[in-house]
Amino acid sequence: MKLEAQAVTKRYGAHAALDGAAFATGGEARVIALLGPSGGGKSTLLRVLGCLLVPDAGQVSLDDRLLPHDEDGALAERRGNGFVFQGYNLFPHLTALQNITLPLKEVHGMTETQATQRALELLHRLGLEGHEHKRPSQLSGGQQQRAAIARALAPKPRLLLLDEPTSALDPVMTGEVLDVIRELAEAGQSIILATHEISFARKVADWVVFLAAGKVQESSSAAEFFTKPKTEMARRYLEGLSKYR
Amino acid sequence: MLYAAGLFVVASAAFYGVFASVAYPWNWSGVWKYRFQFGHGWLTTMGLSLVAMVVSIGFGFVLMLGRRAPWEPVRMACGGVVELVRGSPLLVQLLIGHYIIAQALSIEQPVVTGIILLGCFEGAYLAEIFRGAVESISASQLEAARAVGFGRVQTYRFVIIPQALRRALPGTTGQLVSLIKDSSLLSVIGIEELVQKVKIMNSASYAPLEGCLPLVVAYLVVTLPLSYVARRLEGRFAYET
Structure with a gap:
Protein backbone atom coordinates (compact mmCIF):
# COMPACT_ATOMS: atom_id res chain seq x y z
CA MET A 1 0.00 0.00 0.00
CA ASN A 81 -10.19 -2.31 8.40
CA GLY A 82 -9.42 -4.72 11.22
CA PHE A 83 -8.16 -3.54 14.61
CA VAL A 84 -6.35 -5.32 17.42
CA PHE A 85 -5.62 -3.46 20.66
CA GLN A 86 -3.19 -3.82 23.51
CA GLY A 87 -5.92 -4.79 26.00
CA TYR A 88 -7.60 -7.33 23.64
CA ASN A 89 -10.95 -5.51 23.96
CA LEU A 90 -13.11 -8.53 23.30
CA PHE A 91 -16.72 -8.13 24.38
CA PRO A 92 -16.83 -9.83 27.81
CA HIS A 93 -20.51 -10.82 27.64
CA LEU A 94 -20.04 -12.83 24.44
CA THR A 95 -18.19 -16.08 23.74
CA ALA A 96 -15.10 -16.11 21.53
CA LEU A 97 -17.28 -17.35 18.66
CA GLN A 98 -19.99 -14.70 19.19
CA ASN A 99 -17.35 -11.98 19.36
CA ILE A 100 -16.47 -12.85 15.78
CA THR A 101 -19.90 -13.70 14.35
CA LEU A 102 -21.78 -10.65 15.73
CA PRO A 103 -19.95 -8.01 13.61
CA LEU A 104 -19.99 -10.34 10.60
CA LYS A 105 -23.78 -10.57 10.81
CA GLU A 106 -24.61 -7.04 11.89
CA VAL A 107 -21.99 -5.04 9.99
CA HIS A 108 -21.08 -7.21 7.03
CA GLY A 109 -24.50 -8.75 6.35
CA MET A 110 -23.53 -12.42 6.57
CA THR A 111 -26.05 -15.07 7.54
CA GLU A 112 -25.67 -16.96 10.82
CA THR A 113 -24.35 -20.02 8.97
CA GLN A 114 -21.81 -18.08 6.88
CA ALA A 115 -20.60 -16.12 9.91
CA THR A 116 -20.22 -19.22 12.08
CA GLN A 117 -18.37 -21.04 9.33
CA ARG A 118 -15.95 -18.14 8.83
CA ALA A 119 -15.43 -17.69 12.59
CA LEU A 120 -14.73 -21.38 13.21
CA GLU A 121 -12.30 -21.47 10.28
CA LEU A 122 -10.31 -18.58 11.80
CA LEU A 123 -10.46 -19.80 15.41
CA HIS A 124 -9.12 -23.17 14.31
CA ARG A 125 -6.43 -21.59 12.16
CA LEU A 126 -5.27 -19.50 15.13
CA GLY A 127 -5.16 -22.54 17.41
CA LEU A 128 -8.29 -21.90 19.44
CA GLU A 129 -10.04 -25.20 18.71
CA GLY A 130 -12.07 -26.22 21.77
CA HIS A 131 -12.26 -22.67 23.10
CA GLU A 132 -15.03 -21.41 20.78
CA HIS A 133 -17.72 -21.26 23.43
CA LYS A 134 -15.64 -19.74 26.23
CA ARG A 135 -16.06 -16.18 27.39
CA PRO A 136 -12.95 -13.94 27.28
CA SER A 137 -12.44 -14.23 31.07
CA GLN A 138 -12.05 -18.00 30.65
CA LEU A 139 -9.21 -17.58 28.13
CA SER A 140 -5.54 -16.79 28.76
CA GLY A 141 -4.14 -13.43 27.61
CA GLY A 142 -2.54 -15.00 24.56
CA GLN A 143 -5.75 -16.82 23.65
CA GLN A 144 -7.76 -13.63 24.08
CA GLN A 145 -5.39 -11.76 21.81
CA ARG A 146 -5.58 -14.49 19.18
CA ALA A 147 -9.37 -14.40 19.39
CA ALA A 148 -9.15 -10.62 18.94
CA ILE A 149 -6.97 -11.12 15.87
CA ALA A 150 -9.51 -13.64 14.54
CA ARG A 151 -12.26 -11.06 15.04
CA ALA A 152 -10.24 -8.41 13.20
CA LEU A 153 -9.45 -10.79 10.31
CA ALA A 154 -12.94 -12.26 9.94
CA PRO A 155 -14.33 -9.70 7.46
CA LYS A 156 -11.15 -9.98 5.33
CA PRO A 157 -9.90 -6.44 6.00
CA ARG A 158 -7.86 -4.52 3.45
CA MET B 1 -33.14 -21.92 54.70
CA LEU B 2 -33.24 -23.18 58.29
CA TYR B 3 -31.47 -20.00 59.36
CA ALA B 4 -34.07 -17.89 57.53
CA ALA B 5 -36.89 -19.81 59.24
CA GLY B 6 -35.19 -19.28 62.61
CA LEU B 7 -34.84 -15.55 61.97
CA PHE B 8 -38.50 -15.38 61.01
CA VAL B 9 -39.58 -17.10 64.25
CA VAL B 10 -37.41 -14.81 66.38
CA ALA B 11 -38.70 -11.68 64.61
CA SER B 12 -42.32 -12.84 64.98
CA ALA B 13 -41.84 -13.57 68.66
CA ALA B 14 -40.29 -10.13 69.25
CA PHE B 15 -43.13 -8.51 67.34
CA TYR B 16 -45.75 -10.45 69.31
CA GLY B 17 -44.01 -9.58 72.58
CA VAL B 18 -44.07 -5.85 71.81
CA PHE B 19 -47.78 -5.90 71.02
CA ALA B 20 -48.49 -8.06 74.08
CA SER B 21 -46.58 -5.67 76.34
CA VAL B 22 -48.88 -2.76 75.44
CA ALA B 23 -51.91 -5.09 75.73
CA TYR B 24 -53.33 -4.14 72.35
CA PRO B 25 -56.97 -5.27 72.10
CA TRP B 26 -57.09 -7.24 68.84
CA ASN B 27 -60.32 -7.27 66.91
CA TRP B 28 -60.07 -9.21 63.65
CA SER B 29 -63.74 -9.39 62.76
CA GLY B 30 -63.63 -6.02 60.98
CA VAL B 31 -60.77 -7.14 58.79
CA TRP B 32 -62.55 -10.34 57.79
CA LYS B 33 -65.70 -8.45 56.91
CA TYR B 34 -63.78 -6.21 54.49
CA ARG B 35 -61.71 -8.99 52.89
CA PHE B 36 -63.15 -8.46 49.40
CA GLN B 37 -62.51 -4.72 49.58
CA PHE B 38 -58.98 -5.55 50.66
CA GLY B 39 -58.53 -7.92 47.73
CA HIS B 40 -59.88 -5.31 45.36
CA GLY B 41 -57.41 -2.74 46.71
CA TRP B 42 -54.57 -5.21 46.32
CA LEU B 43 -55.44 -5.86 42.69
CA THR B 44 -55.67 -2.11 42.02
CA THR B 45 -52.27 -1.49 43.60
CA MET B 46 -50.57 -4.30 41.74
CA GLY B 47 -52.27 -3.54 38.43
CA LEU B 48 -51.34 0.11 38.39
CA SER B 49 -47.87 -0.59 39.77
CA LEU B 50 -47.23 -3.03 36.94
CA VAL B 51 -48.25 -0.51 34.28
CA ALA B 52 -46.33 2.27 36.08
CA MET B 53 -43.21 0.04 36.07
CA VAL B 54 -43.39 -0.25 32.30
CA VAL B 55 -43.88 3.53 32.03
CA SER B 56 -41.01 4.23 34.45
CA ILE B 57 -38.55 1.94 32.67
CA GLY B 58 -39.43 3.48 29.30
CA PHE B 59 -39.29 7.04 30.63
CA GLY B 60 -36.07 6.35 32.53
CA PHE B 61 -34.45 4.90 29.43
CA VAL B 62 -35.42 7.87 27.27
CA LEU B 63 -34.17 10.34 29.92
CA MET B 64 -30.89 8.45 30.17
CA LEU B 65 -30.42 8.60 26.39
CA GLY B 66 -31.31 12.30 26.52
CA ARG B 67 -28.69 12.98 29.16
CA ARG B 68 -26.11 11.34 26.91
CA ALA B 69 -27.31 12.96 23.68
CA PRO B 70 -24.70 14.70 21.53
CA TRP B 71 -26.71 17.97 21.64
CA GLU B 72 -26.25 20.26 24.61
CA PRO B 73 -29.86 21.60 24.76
CA VAL B 74 -31.27 18.04 24.92
CA ARG B 75 -28.80 17.09 27.65
CA MET B 76 -29.68 20.17 29.67
CA ALA B 77 -33.43 19.69 29.29
CA CYS B 78 -33.28 16.05 30.38
CA GLY B 79 -30.96 16.89 33.25
CA GLY B 80 -33.43 19.56 34.37
CA VAL B 81 -36.36 17.12 34.26
CA VAL B 82 -34.45 14.56 36.33
CA GLU B 83 -33.47 17.13 38.99
CA LEU B 84 -36.94 18.66 39.16
CA VAL B 85 -38.79 15.35 39.42
CA ARG B 86 -36.36 13.80 41.89
CA GLY B 87 -36.08 16.96 43.93
CA SER B 88 -39.76 17.57 44.61
CA PRO B 89 -42.22 15.50 46.67
CA LEU B 90 -44.34 12.93 44.82
CA LEU B 91 -47.34 14.19 46.80
CA VAL B 92 -47.04 17.68 45.30
CA GLN B 93 -46.49 16.26 41.81
CA LEU B 94 -49.64 14.14 42.17
CA LEU B 95 -51.77 17.04 43.39
CA ILE B 96 -50.59 19.51 40.74
CA GLY B 97 -50.54 16.83 38.05
CA HIS B 98 -54.06 15.63 38.77
CA TYR B 99 -55.89 18.82 39.76
CA ILE B 100 -54.17 21.24 37.38
CA ILE B 101 -52.37 19.59 34.48
CA ALA B 102 -54.79 16.69 33.94
CA GLN B 103 -57.71 19.13 34.18
CA ALA B 104 -56.08 21.39 31.62
CA LEU B 105 -55.57 18.43 29.27
CA SER B 106 -59.05 17.16 30.23
CA ILE B 107 -57.86 13.68 31.25
CA GLU B 108 -60.82 12.42 33.27
CA GLN B 109 -59.37 9.19 34.59
CA PRO B 110 -57.37 9.55 37.85
CA VAL B 111 -55.91 6.06 37.25
CA VAL B 112 -54.36 7.19 33.96
CA THR B 113 -52.94 10.37 35.52
CA GLY B 114 -51.73 8.41 38.54
CA ILE B 115 -49.92 5.80 36.48
CA ILE B 116 -48.23 8.42 34.31
CA LEU B 117 -47.16 10.57 37.28
CA LEU B 118 -45.89 7.62 39.32
CA GLY B 119 -44.10 6.23 36.27
CA CYS B 120 -42.39 9.56 35.60
CA PHE B 121 -41.40 10.01 39.24
CA GLU B 122 -39.72 6.61 39.50
CA GLY B 123 -38.44 6.92 35.91
CA ALA B 124 -36.35 9.95 36.91
CA TYR B 125 -34.57 7.81 39.50
CA LEU B 126 -34.20 4.92 37.05
CA ALA B 127 -32.68 7.31 34.48
CA GLU B 128 -29.78 7.95 36.85
CA ILE B 129 -29.40 4.26 37.71
CA PHE B 130 -29.29 3.47 33.98
CA ARG B 131 -26.88 6.33 33.29
CA GLY B 132 -24.52 5.14 36.01
CA ALA B 133 -24.56 1.64 34.51
CA VAL B 134 -24.03 2.87 30.95
CA GLU B 135 -21.21 5.22 31.91
CA SER B 136 -19.42 2.44 33.76
CA ILE B 137 -18.83 0.68 30.43
CA SER B 138 -15.17 1.35 29.73
CA ALA B 139 -13.90 3.54 26.91
CA SER B 140 -11.99 0.57 25.51
CA GLN B 141 -15.29 -1.28 24.98
CA LEU B 142 -16.69 1.70 23.09
CA GLU B 143 -13.54 1.86 21.00
CA ALA B 144 -13.78 -1.88 20.28
CA ALA B 145 -17.38 -1.33 19.15
CA ARG B 146 -16.26 1.45 16.79
CA ALA B 147 -13.38 -0.72 15.60
CA VAL B 148 -15.60 -3.63 14.52
CA GLY B 149 -17.68 -1.11 12.57
CA PHE B 150 -20.72 -0.67 14.79
CA GLY B 151 -22.65 2.57 14.40
CA ARG B 152 -24.19 4.49 17.31
CA VAL B 153 -27.38 2.43 17.60
CA GLN B 154 -25.56 -0.88 17.12
CA THR B 155 -23.07 0.09 19.83
CA TYR B 156 -25.93 0.65 22.29
CA ARG B 157 -27.75 -2.48 21.23
CA PHE B 158 -24.93 -5.00 21.13
CA VAL B 159 -22.27 -3.63 23.46
CA ILE B 160 -23.56 -1.07 25.96
CA ILE B 161 -27.03 -2.30 26.90
CA PRO B 162 -26.19 -6.00 27.40
CA GLN B 163 -23.33 -5.08 29.73
CA ALA B 164 -25.10 -2.21 31.47
CA LEU B 165 -28.17 -4.35 32.15
CA ARG B 166 -26.39 -6.47 34.69
CA ARG B 167 -24.90 -3.44 36.46
CA ALA B 168 -28.26 -1.64 36.56
CA LEU B 169 -30.18 -4.62 37.89
CA PRO B 170 -29.69 -4.29 41.68
CA GLY B 171 -30.53 -0.57 41.70
CA THR B 172 -33.48 -1.06 39.37
CA THR B 173 -34.99 -3.77 41.56
CA GLY B 174 -34.84 -1.49 44.60
CA GLN B 175 -36.49 1.28 42.65
CA LEU B 176 -39.31 -0.97 41.43
CA VAL B 177 -39.95 -2.14 45.00
CA SER B 178 -40.13 1.56 45.98
CA LEU B 179 -42.56 2.13 43.14
CA ILE B 180 -44.97 -0.48 44.49
CA LYS B 181 -44.89 1.14 47.93
CA ASP B 182 -45.03 4.71 46.60
CA SER B 183 -48.23 3.80 44.75
CA SER B 184 -50.01 4.17 48.11
CA LEU B 185 -49.76 7.97 47.64
CA LEU B 186 -52.15 7.71 44.71
CA SER B 187 -54.99 7.72 47.23
CA VAL B 188 -54.64 11.53 47.38
CA ILE B 189 -56.04 11.80 43.87
CA GLY B 190 -58.94 9.52 44.68
CA ILE B 191 -57.65 6.11 43.64
CA GLU B 192 -58.85 3.43 46.07
CA GLU B 193 -55.69 1.36 46.17
CA LEU B 194 -54.63 -0.97 48.93
CA VAL B 195 -53.62 1.50 51.65
CA GLN B 196 -56.72 3.60 51.08
CA LYS B 197 -58.90 0.49 51.38
CA VAL B 198 -57.20 -0.42 54.65
CA LYS B 199 -57.72 3.09 56.03
CA ILE B 200 -61.41 2.88 55.17
CA MET B 201 -61.61 -0.57 56.72
CA ASN B 202 -59.82 0.49 59.90
CA SER B 203 -62.02 3.51 60.51
CA ALA B 204 -65.24 1.68 59.63
CA SER B 205 -64.51 -1.16 62.04
CA TYR B 206 -63.07 1.05 64.81
CA ALA B 207 -59.90 -1.04 64.70
CA PRO B 208 -56.98 1.32 64.07
CA LEU B 209 -54.20 -1.22 63.38
CA GLU B 210 -55.64 -4.61 62.43
CA GLY B 211 -55.67 -3.90 58.72
CA CYS B 212 -51.99 -2.93 58.74
CA LEU B 213 -50.65 -6.42 59.31
CA PRO B 214 -52.36 -7.95 56.27
CA LEU B 215 -51.15 -4.82 54.45
CA VAL B 216 -47.52 -5.62 55.22
CA VAL B 217 -48.04 -9.19 54.03
CA ALA B 218 -49.86 -8.00 50.90
CA TYR B 219 -46.84 -5.89 49.86
CA LEU B 220 -44.25 -8.49 50.83
CA VAL B 221 -45.87 -11.26 48.77
CA VAL B 222 -45.02 -9.17 45.71
CA THR B 223 -41.81 -7.37 46.65
CA LEU B 224 -39.98 -10.43 48.00
CA PRO B 225 -40.49 -12.54 44.84
CA LEU B 226 -39.48 -9.48 42.78
CA SER B 227 -36.16 -9.26 44.64
CA TYR B 228 -35.73 -13.02 44.32
CA VAL B 229 -36.26 -13.01 40.57
CA ALA B 230 -33.84 -10.08 40.23
CA ARG B 231 -31.15 -11.94 42.16
CA ARG B 232 -31.64 -14.99 39.95
CA LEU B 233 -31.29 -12.78 36.86
CA GLU B 234 -28.10 -11.23 38.25
CA GLY B 235 -26.73 -14.72 38.68
CA ARG B 236 -27.56 -15.55 35.08
CA PHE B 237 -25.74 -12.48 33.77
CA ALA B 238 -22.73 -13.08 35.97
CA TYR B 239 -19.46 -13.20 34.05
CA GLU B 240 -16.11 -11.72 34.83
CA THR B 241 -15.13 -8.59 33.01
Missing part, protein backbone atom coordinates in the same frame (compact mmCIF):
# COMPACT_ATOMS: atom_id res chain seq x y z
CA LYS A 2 0.99 3.61 -0.44
CA LEU A 3 0.46 5.66 2.65
CA GLU A 4 1.00 9.38 3.05
CA ALA A 5 0.31 11.70 6.00
CA GLN A 6 0.49 15.48 5.82
CA ALA A 7 0.78 17.69 8.91
CA VAL A 8 -1.51 15.46 10.98
CA THR A 9 -2.41 17.04 14.33
CA LYS A 10 -4.56 15.54 17.06
CA ARG A 11 -5.02 17.27 20.40
CA TYR A 12 -6.42 16.08 23.72
CA GLY A 13 -7.07 19.31 25.58
CA ALA A 14 -3.80 21.21 25.68
CA HIS A 15 -1.75 18.11 24.89
CA ALA A 16 -0.96 17.45 21.24
CA ALA A 17 -0.66 13.68 20.81
CA LEU A 18 0.22 14.28 17.16
CA ASP A 19 1.81 17.59 16.30
CA GLY A 20 2.10 17.97 12.54
CA ALA A 21 3.14 14.39 11.87
CA ALA A 22 4.08 13.81 8.23
CA PHE A 23 5.53 10.89 6.29
CA ALA A 24 5.20 9.04 3.03
CA THR A 25 5.98 5.41 2.37
CA GLY A 26 8.14 5.03 -0.68
CA GLY A 27 6.27 2.86 -3.17
CA GLU A 28 4.91 -0.45 -1.99
CA ALA A 29 5.05 -1.05 1.74
CA ARG A 30 3.01 -4.01 2.95
CA VAL A 31 3.97 -4.22 6.61
CA ILE A 32 4.52 -0.84 8.24
CA ALA A 33 5.90 -0.67 11.78
CA LEU A 34 5.28 2.40 13.94
CA LEU A 35 8.12 2.61 16.41
CA GLY A 36 9.17 5.11 19.05
CA PRO A 37 9.09 5.85 22.75
CA SER A 38 5.86 5.59 24.80
CA GLY A 39 3.74 8.71 24.56
CA GLY A 40 5.33 9.59 21.25
CA GLY A 41 2.08 9.31 19.28
CA LYS A 42 2.24 5.76 17.86
CA SER A 43 -1.22 4.73 19.07
CA THR A 44 -2.82 7.99 18.01
CA LEU A 45 -1.27 7.83 14.54
CA LEU A 46 -2.40 4.21 14.18
CA ARG A 47 -5.97 5.24 15.03
CA VAL A 48 -5.88 8.11 12.56
CA LEU A 49 -4.54 5.83 9.81
CA GLY A 50 -7.34 3.35 10.53
CA CYS A 51 -10.05 6.06 10.66
CA LEU A 52 -10.81 5.28 14.28
CA LEU A 53 -9.90 8.89 15.04
CA VAL A 54 -10.36 11.91 12.83
CA PRO A 55 -7.43 14.33 13.05
CA ASP A 56 -7.98 17.97 14.06
CA ALA A 57 -5.84 19.10 11.14
CA GLY A 58 -3.92 17.58 8.27
CA GLN A 59 -4.80 14.67 6.03
CA VAL A 60 -3.92 11.09 5.24
CA SER A 61 -4.04 9.41 1.88
CA LEU A 62 -4.11 5.67 1.35
CA ASP A 63 -3.24 4.53 -2.17
CA ASP A 64 -3.75 8.13 -3.42
CA ARG A 65 -7.21 8.37 -1.87
CA LEU A 66 -7.84 10.92 0.92
CA LEU A 67 -9.31 9.43 4.10
CA PRO A 68 -12.70 10.97 5.01
CA HIS A 69 -13.07 13.34 7.96
CA ASP A 70 -16.85 13.03 8.45
CA GLU A 71 -18.24 10.43 10.85
CA ASP A 72 -20.22 8.47 8.23
CA GLY A 73 -17.30 8.31 5.85
CA ALA A 74 -14.95 7.29 8.66
CA LEU A 75 -17.38 4.54 9.73
CA ALA A 76 -17.52 3.14 6.20
CA GLU A 77 -13.71 3.26 6.02
CA ARG A 78 -13.35 1.58 9.44
CA ARG A 79 -15.58 -1.27 8.29
CA GLY A 80 -12.91 -2.17 5.74
CA LEU A 159 -5.71 -3.33 6.29
CA LEU A 160 -4.99 -4.92 9.69
CA LEU A 161 -3.99 -2.41 12.37
CA LEU A 162 -2.37 -3.66 15.56
CA ASP A 163 -1.72 -1.38 18.53
CA GLU A 164 0.99 -2.88 20.73
CA PRO A 165 -0.69 -6.30 20.51
CA THR A 166 1.77 -8.00 22.85
CA SER A 167 2.41 -5.32 25.48
CA ALA A 168 0.11 -6.96 28.03
CA LEU A 169 1.43 -10.48 27.49
CA ASP A 170 4.18 -12.55 29.07
CA PRO A 171 7.06 -13.72 26.82
CA VAL A 172 5.50 -17.12 26.01
CA MET A 173 2.16 -15.62 25.02
CA THR A 174 3.98 -12.83 23.17
CA GLY A 175 5.67 -15.53 21.10
CA GLU A 176 2.30 -17.17 20.30
CA VAL A 177 0.81 -13.91 19.11
CA LEU A 178 3.86 -12.77 17.14
CA ASP A 179 3.89 -16.14 15.33
CA VAL A 180 0.34 -15.47 14.21
CA ILE A 181 1.15 -11.94 13.03
CA ARG A 182 4.21 -13.15 11.17
CA GLU A 183 2.20 -15.83 9.37
CA LEU A 184 -0.34 -13.19 8.34
CA ALA A 185 2.41 -10.90 7.07
CA GLU A 186 3.97 -13.74 5.09
CA ALA A 187 0.56 -14.64 3.65
CA GLY A 188 0.33 -11.15 2.15
CA GLN A 189 -1.91 -9.28 4.61
CA SER A 190 -1.37 -5.50 4.67
CA ILE A 191 -0.45 -4.59 8.23
CA ILE A 192 0.26 -1.47 10.27
CA LEU A 193 1.78 -2.38 13.60
CA ALA A 194 2.64 -0.13 16.56
CA THR A 195 5.06 -2.04 18.74
CA HIS A 196 8.04 -2.07 21.09
CA GLU A 197 9.14 -5.49 19.81
CA ILE A 198 11.92 -4.20 17.58
CA SER A 199 13.47 -7.55 16.80
CA PHE A 200 10.07 -8.68 15.57
CA ALA A 201 9.62 -5.47 13.58
CA ARG A 202 13.03 -6.03 12.03
CA LYS A 203 11.90 -9.50 10.82
CA VAL A 204 8.51 -8.65 9.37
CA ALA A 205 8.31 -4.93 8.59
CA ASP A 206 9.31 -3.50 5.25
CA TRP A 207 8.75 0.15 6.22
CA VAL A 208 9.35 1.92 9.54
CA VAL A 209 7.83 5.17 10.80
CA PHE A 210 9.66 6.40 13.89
CA LEU A 211 7.72 8.83 16.09
CA ALA A 212 8.60 10.89 19.12
CA ALA A 213 6.91 13.88 20.73
CA GLY A 214 4.00 13.75 18.28
CA LYS A 215 6.21 14.15 15.23
CA VAL A 216 7.56 11.71 12.68
CA GLN A 217 11.31 11.77 13.23
CA GLU A 218 12.15 9.28 10.57
CA SER A 219 10.39 7.34 7.83
CA SER A 220 12.40 4.86 5.86
CA SER A 221 12.59 1.29 4.63
CA ALA A 222 13.08 -1.21 7.42
CA ALA A 223 16.42 -2.35 6.07
CA GLU A 224 17.72 1.19 6.14
CA PHE A 225 16.21 2.12 9.51
CA PHE A 226 17.64 -0.85 11.36
CA THR A 227 21.10 -0.77 9.80
CA LYS A 228 21.79 2.96 9.68
CA PRO A 229 19.18 5.17 11.35
CA LYS A 230 19.39 8.76 10.18
CA THR A 231 18.57 10.51 13.45
CA GLU A 232 20.48 10.39 16.72
CA MET A 233 17.19 9.84 18.56
CA ALA A 234 16.35 6.69 16.59
CA ARG A 235 19.85 5.36 17.06
CA ARG A 236 19.64 5.77 20.81
CA TYR A 237 16.14 4.23 20.86
CA LEU A 238 17.35 1.14 19.04
CA GLU A 239 20.40 0.83 21.30
CA GLY A 240 18.30 1.19 24.44
CA LEU A 241 15.83 -1.48 23.35
CA SER A 242 18.42 -4.01 22.25
CA LYS A 243 20.58 -3.63 25.36
CA TYR A 244 19.13 -6.68 27.15
CA ARG A 245 18.08 -8.78 24.18
